[in-house]
Amino acid sequence: MDAWPQSVSLVLLLPLLLPLGPNQCAVAQRCPQACVCDNPRRHVACRHQNLTEVPTAIPELTQRLELQGNMLKEIPPAAFRDLPYLTHLDLRYCQVELVAEGAFRGLGRLLFLNLASNRLSALPQEALDGLGSLQRLELAGNLLEELRPGTFGALGAVTTLNLAHNALVYLPAMAFQGLVRARWLQLSHNALSVLAPEALAGLPALRRLSLHHNELQALPGAALSQARGLARLELGHNPFTYAGEEDGLALPGLRELRLDHGALQALDARAFARCPRLHTLDLRGNQLDALPPLQGPGQLRRLRLQGNPLWCDCRARPLLEWLARARVRSDGACWGPRRLRGEALDALRPSDLRCPESGAAAEEEAEELAAARPRAPTGVPGEEAGAAGPCPRTCVCVPESRHSSCEGRGLQAVPHGFPNDTQLLDLRRNRFPVVPRAAFPGLGRLVSLHLQHCGLTELEAGALAGLDSLLYLYLSDNRLSGLSAAALEGAPRLGYLYLERNRFVRVPGAALLALPSLFSLHLQDNALDHLAPGDLAGGRALRWLYLSGNRLARVSPGALGPARELEKLHLDRNQLDEVPTEALEGLAALVELQLSGNPLGALRDGAFRPVGHSLQHLFLNSSGLEQISPGAFSGLGPRLRSLHLQKNQLQTLPALPSLSELELIDLSGNPFRCDCQLLPLHRWLAGLNLRVGATCATPPSARGQRVKAAAAVFEACPGRAARKAKWTPVPRPGAWGTPMKGRRQRANEISQESGQVIWYSHLFNNFPVCCDPHSQRLWHSQ
Numbered sequence: 001m002d003a004w005p006q007s008v009s010l011v012l013l014l015p016l017l018l019p020l021g022p023n024q025c026a027v028a029q030r031c032p033q034a035c036v037c038d039n040p041r042r043h044v045a046c047r048h049q050n051l052t053e054v055p056t057a058i059p060e061l062t063q064r065l066e067l068q069g070n071m072l073k074e075i076p077p078a079a080f081r082d083l084p085y086l087t088h089l090d091l092r093y094c095q096v097e098l099v100a101e102g103a104f105r106g107l108g109r110l111l112f113l114n115l116a117s118n119r120l121s122a123l124p125q126e127a128l129d130g131l132g133s134l135q136r137l138e139l140a141g142n143l144l145e146e147l148r149p150g151t152f153g154a155l156g157a158v159t160t161l162n163l164a165h166n167a168l169v170y171l172p173a174m175a176f177q178g179l180v181r182a183r184w185l186q187l188s189h190n191a192l193s194v195l196a197p198e199a200l201a202g203l204p205a206l207r208r209l210s211l212h213h214n215e216l217q218a219l220p221g222a223a224l225s226q227a228r229g230l231a232r233l234e235l236g237h238n239p240f241t242y243a244g245e246e247d248g249l250a251l252p253g254l255r256e257l258r259l260d261h262g263a264l265q266a267l268d269a270r271a272f273a274r275c276p277r278l279h280t281l282d283l284r285g286n287q288l289d290a291l292p293p294l295q296g297p298g299q300l301r302r303l304r305l306q307g308n309p310l311w312c313d314c315r316a317r318p319l320l321e322w323l324a325r326a327r328v329r330s331d332g333a334c335w336g337p338r339r340l341r342g343e344a345l346d347a348l349r350p351s352d353l354r355c356p357e358s359g360a361a362a363e364e365e366a367e368e369l370a371a372a373r374p375r376a377p378t379g380v381p382g383e384e385a386g387a388a389g390p391c392p393r394t395c396v397c398v399p400e401s402r403h404s405s406c407e408g409r410g411l412q413a414v415p416h417g418f419p420n421d422t423q424l425l426d427l428r429r430n431r432f433p434v435v436p437r438a439a440f441p442g443l444g445r446l447v448s449l450h451l452q453h454c455g456l457t458e459l460e461a462g463a464l465a466g467l468d469s470l471l472y473l474y475l476s477d478n479r480l481s482g483l484s485a486a487a488l489e490g491a492p493r494l495g496y497l498y499l500e501r502n503r504f505v506r507v508p509g510a511a512l513l514a515l516p517s518l519f520s521l522h523l524q525d526n527a528l529d530h531l532a533p534g535d536l537a538g539g540r541a542l543r544w545l546y547l548s549g550n551r552l553a554r555v556s557p558g559a560l561g562p563a564r565e566l567e568k569l570h571l572d573r574n575q576l577d578e579v580p581t582e583a584l585e586g587l588a589a590l591v592e593l594q595l596s597g598n599p600l601g602a603l604r605d606g607a608f609r610p611v612g613h614s615l616q617h618l619f620l621n622s623s624g625l626e627q628i629s630p631g632a633f634s635g636l637g638p639r640l641r642s643l644h645l646q647k648n649q650l651q652t653l654p655a656l657p658s659l660s661e662l663e664l665i666d667l668s669g670n671p672f673r674c675d676c677q678l679l680p681l682h683r684w685l686a687g688l689n690l691r692v693g694a695t696c697a698t699p700p701s702a703r704g705q706r707v708k709a710a711a712a713v714f715e716a717c718p719g720r721a722a723r724k725a726k727w728t729p730v731p732r733p734g735a736w737g738t739p740m741k742g743r744r745q746r747a748n749e750i751s752q753e754s755g756q757v758i759w760y761s762h763l764f765n766n767f768p769v770c771c772d773p774h775s776q777r778l779w780h781s782q
Contacts, residue, residue, distance in 0.1 A: 032057050036695075036704035042085070045704075046070070048647065048669040054079045061085050068092040068114075069647065069669055075099045081106040088112045092138075095119055105130035116162070117141035122148075129154050140164040140186070147171065153178035162186040164210070171223075173198035184208040188234070191215050193424055193448070194403065195223035203227050212236040212258065215472065217403065217423045217447055219271075221248035229253055236260035236282070239447055239471055244268035251275050260304070261285035263447075263471060269295050283308065289335070290315060293322030305332025305345065312340045312348065314355035321350055392417050402445075406430065414439045426450040433479075435487075437462040448472040452498075455479060461486035469493060476500040476522070483511040495519040500546075502526055512538025524570075525549035531583075533558040544568040548594065555580035565589050572619065573597040584610040592617040596644065599624050605631035612636045621666070622647040630654040645670070646693065652677050655684035667707075668693030674702045674710055676717035682707055 031037035032055040035046035048069035096118035120142040144166040168190040192214040264286035273296030285307035312334035391397035392415040395406035411430040456478035504526040528550040552574035612635030625648035647669040674696035685708040696702040
């Protein structure tokens with residue numbers, strides 16, 4: 001047969017590709033009623049159908065199954081045993097609380113499993129068994145508090161594991177045992193404060209580790225050094241104040257280290273001496289007023305210092321000379337003295353850096369420096385720490401990390417006698433309803449205080465007296481209904497206050513007056529019903545405000561006015577029936593606005609105009625939206641990066657050409673009516689190189705088709721034909737006039753792009769082919 005002309009081969013094989021009889025196709029075409037089945041692509045989608053269990057009668061040959069947005073709650077054992085060819089399984093937003101042992105057994109071909117944004121608080125030991133081919137596992141956005149060693153033991157092929165946005169506090173030894181091919185481990189946005197020294201052991205292939213937005217009080221050098229192959233390490237947004245050689249960070253292959261937006265006040269010259277290949281060091285947004293020339297990382301070429309209060313006097317000359325000598329690019333700017341404020345560090349010469357000669361000038365500059373220093377913890381290793389006191393009998397005090405813990409000991413009063421160099425004190429899950437006056441004597445270096453789940457009803461006046469270095473205060477999951485300024489006066493540097501799941505009916509505005517440095521306020525899941533002018537009078541330094549899950553029906557004009565530096569505002573899961581447009585006036589720095597889960601119904605013109613010049617992320621999902629006026633997003637313009645409109649009741653939506661820089665737009669879960677009224681949206685979406693998730697719900701002939709790609713649906717619309725006439729038709733790759741060699745080359749290219757086997761049936765798309773794949777296999781076998 002190899003000697004036959006190709007045309008003869010095609011003629012003989014064409015009968016194999018013609019439609020089979022109705023009985024012969026029945027098995028391949030079966031599809032659950034709530035799903036959309038794309039049999040040629042072996043893709044089944046059952047999204048947002050309120051399913052409470054995995055549907056049956058899914059075609060056995062299915063490779064991609066999308067179940068996101070249902071109400072499964074539990075994945076039972078062997079839930080997918082009849083789908084042995086699955087390679088991609090999406091279970092996001094399914095309210096899953098339990099994954100039973102053996103839930104995924106039989107899925108030996110599965111490559112991608114997405115369990116993100118569910119309610120998992122634990123993973124049983126054998127929950128992930130049977131996934132020997134799995135390459136990517138998404139568990140972000142759950143409620144996981146702990147990881148048991150062995151949980152990932154059967155996932156030897158996984159290259160990416162995402163555990164971001166959970167509630168992890170501690171990583172035990174060998175937490176990731178078995179992940180021998182893992183290259184990227186995402187642990188950001190948790191509450192991690194402790195990593196066991198062997199927590200990262202057994203990860204020989206790890207190249208990237210994301211630990212930003214946690215609560216690490218010290219650089220966990222010993223634990224990190226277990227991952228010897230790391231090339232990129234992200235530790236930004238953690239509250240440790242110092243990094244030095246004694247932290248023991250030894251990563252011979254590290255190329256990029258991010259320590260941005262933390263609380264660093266001092267950095268030892270040899271802090272990274274055992275990271276010889278370090279190329280980029282990101283120290284932006286810390287509290288460094290001085291930096292020594294770094295010793296050890298001889299390949300360093302980029303040093304990011306923006307947002308630090310750098311003091312450019314004669315003491316900064318060694319740094320400037322080292323930057324020039326080592327050819328390190330830096331983007332920092334001087335905070336002072338006044339004559340050099342705002343000057344770029346790399347634009348200065350050593351002779352520009354002078355110290356005052358006269359005593360009066362020196363004294364004046366010293367006062368200026370003291371005033372410019374950030375209000376933050378002052379203690380760093382190397383200072384006199386005083387005698388460390390004994391540890392209370394029922395608690396554990398770890399001198400190396402300066403952490404003390406009495407979690408869950410049944411205490412009925414706050415114990416005394418902790419080491420006075422303690423930086424983190426964990427008193428969670430005890431039983432004391434009141435924190436008395438001067439409850440924490442001798443703890444002037446305390447940075448983080450945990451009092452969650454203690455049944456607290458009151459903090460007495462002076463309760464935090466002497467806690468001058470406190471940055472983080474956790475009072476979540478208690479019975480507090482109020483806070484006084486007198487109770488918080490002892491912690492003037494407090495930056496993060498967590499009051500979630502208490503009994504507040506009003507924002508404790510008076511208490512905020514005692515917190516001039518408050519950066520982030522968390523009041524989620526309380527009983528607030530109104531945000532009134534004056535509630536945030538003490539929040540002038542506030543950047544992040546979280547009011548999710550309350551009963552807010554109104555945000556009065558001017559209520560947010562004092563917080564002019566606000567960057568994040570979360571008002572989701574409340575009772576707002578309209579966008580509080582007037583209340584947004586004056587928030588010129590707002591970057592993220594969360595309004596999802598409110599009964600908005602409609603968006604009027606100019607709803608977001610007050611924040612149009614700054615807003616980058618807008619969340620309007622699950623808001624009952626039925627109508628969006630053509631000018632609703634006017635003023636937002638090119639700064640907007642993400643727009644979330646999923647899970648609403650939109651049947652139509654105007655085109656949004658002014659949002660020219662969108663990186664993400666989610667329109668999934670809306671019942672779009674694909675008629676001529678939707679043509680402008682179709683045209684706009686067709687020009688976006690984004691996956692938007694919009695599908696047609698009506699008319700029935702278009703149900704399940706993507707709005708972006710459903711060109712045939714809009715063929716008869718006025719103006720469509722004229723627009724199409726302007727296009728120049730381009731021959732379709734693989735058309736019959738194209739040489740066979742070119743067609744096969746195109747098929748190979750497509751196969752490489754998708755990473756999946758292609759049966760070359762697209763070479764015959766002038767002929768109707770039955771959904772049964774056996775005829776396609778016959779062609780391939782020839």
